[in-house]
Amino acid sequence: MKGIKWALLMITLLLLQACSSSSNKPNYDTSLYQGRPIETLTQGPPPVSEVEAIQRGDAALNAGNIDLALYEYIRSMSFSPLDYKDKTLYTIGQIHLSRGNNELAEKAFLMSVKENPNNVMALQQLGNLYTQLGRVEEGESYFLRSVNADQIRLGSKAMIDYNSLNKQSVEALVVDSQSPAVSYMGLGIIADVENKYDIARVLYDKASIAAPQMTKVLINQGYSYYMSGDYTKAARYTQNALKREPSNEKAQNNMALIYLAQGQENQALNMFSRHMERFEALNNVGYFLMLKGRPEKAIPYFQQAIDSKPSYYKLANDNLDRALAEVRAKEVIVTSN
Known part of the structure; x- marks a missing residue:
């Protein structure tokens, strides 16, 4: 009997030890967390619901306590049922994006889209992130998905895809103040690069309706006409x-x-x-004149840039040599003719 009692005692002790060690581990996924050690963030009682955790996160975010906000948003996803998970993941992605952590931002946005394939803003942020990283085709696909998801939100039957993108299909899209202005602008920039100026301008118009105060839209509209x-x-x-x-x-x-x-x-x-400094401005004027095929007009600007900063401005010297070479080449062509 003693042996049995000792065995039962040992099992009980082991179970207690296991429970104790597991209680030190959070019962939520911390892979999206990056900040101060979690144990230093809060000593208060844990939230009892998804909504309470989100409210705590919002309060921390408004107070500028970003690490605590991130922690609260992450542990809001440990509850069941979850009514706001895709939106919470989007917010987590925004926090990481603001900190320059593209890898975790991307992960959070992808998780948000997996949770809700029609999360307009998460789709938009993935499009913006990928285009900024030079992954233009991926970025474009997410911009298109964002616009189409927004049409679903608005109850519109208008949809667009890359192969059928034209002025008429873009004009048919419905837009309001909650529409993804960055997606429209991003698609406009891509259309401009492909010399599809008429499509680009309709896309910029849609972006302007969605976000009338966004200065970037005006800048891109202007550059479209410049090109x-x-x-x-x-x-x-x-x-x-x-x-x-x-x-x-x-x-x-x-x-x-x-x-x-x-x-x-x-x-x-x-x-x-x-x-910019005067010598840099002079060099810039000369450089763009040279690009426009007017090296003879560029030369004086390069010379002035060099005179303004002779000990430093090697770039203007190099550009001056290039401009002089282009002028000589033109003279040779004229003489030979």
Whole structure:
């Protein structure tokens, strides 16, 4: 009997030890967590529901306690049933994205889409993430899925895909203030790169309806007209962007390029000079004049850039040598003819 009692005692002790060790481990997936040690985040009683955990996460996020917010959102997914899991995963992805952690952001967005294939914003963020990483085809596919998921949300029968993308199919899409403006803009940029300017502009119009205050849309609309050679409309959209954000460097650069295309070198120089040193602005004007096949006009700008910063600006020296070589090559061609 003693042997049996000892055996039962040992089993009980082992079970207690196992329970004790397992209680130290969280009963939720921490693979999406990255931050301070979890045990340092909170000493309060755990939440009792998904909603309470999410509310705690929202409060922590509003207070700027990002690690605690992330922790609360993650443990909100340990409850059952889960009514907000795809939205919570999207929020987790946004947190990682804001911290520059693309790998965990991508993982969270993919999990969100797996949970809900029609999560418009998660699809949009995957499209944006992939295009920024140079994975344009993947990015485009998620942008398209985002737009189509939004049509489902809006009860629209209009759908688009890559093979049938045209001006008419884009015009048929329904848009409201919750529509994925970045997806429309991203598809517009891709269309511009493929010289499908008419499609790009309808896509930008849709983005503008969804997010009328988004300056990036105006900048891309302007650049679309610049690429197609309509410098008047290009200037109009770009100037409107600069009225909203006078210090926007992208808009300033684009406006400088438009001035150069219109033969207004001084205005271009002044525009470049808003956000760079004078010698850099001079070099830029010369460089773009050279790209436009006007090396003879570029030479004085390179020379001025060198004079402004002779000890430093090797780039202007290299560009000057190239411009002089191109001018000599032109002279040889004229002479030989």
